[in-house]
Amino acid sequence: xxxxxxxxxxxxxxxxxxKKSKSENIINGAILGFLIGIATYSGxxxxxxxxxxxxxIFAFYAANQWKKNKQALExxxxxxxxx
Numbered sequence: 001x002x003x004x005x006x007x008x009x010x011x012x013x014x015x016x017x018x019k020k021s022k023s024e025n026i027i028n029g030a031i032l033g034f035l036i037g038i039a040t041y042s043g044x045x046x047x048x049x050x051x052x053x054x055x056x057i058f059a060f061y062a063a064n065q066w067k068k069n070k071q072a073l074e075x076x077x078x079x080x081x082x083x
Contacts, residue, residue: 035059
């Protein structure tokens, strides 16, 4: 979700995207929880190693992208005075 893409959307499309983002937040939270669970299980079962940190790296990257997308959507809604 780039700012250029958000700028091209109509007000109604932007509001629809906001509604859709609520369900995407649940899915993203589940994915992050799953990755953290894999890292925890790997750390307990096999000790600390590469496969312990790999899911955490993916989780960190996914969380950053999720935050950027959410922030860009909120900024565009705010700039158009939509809620």
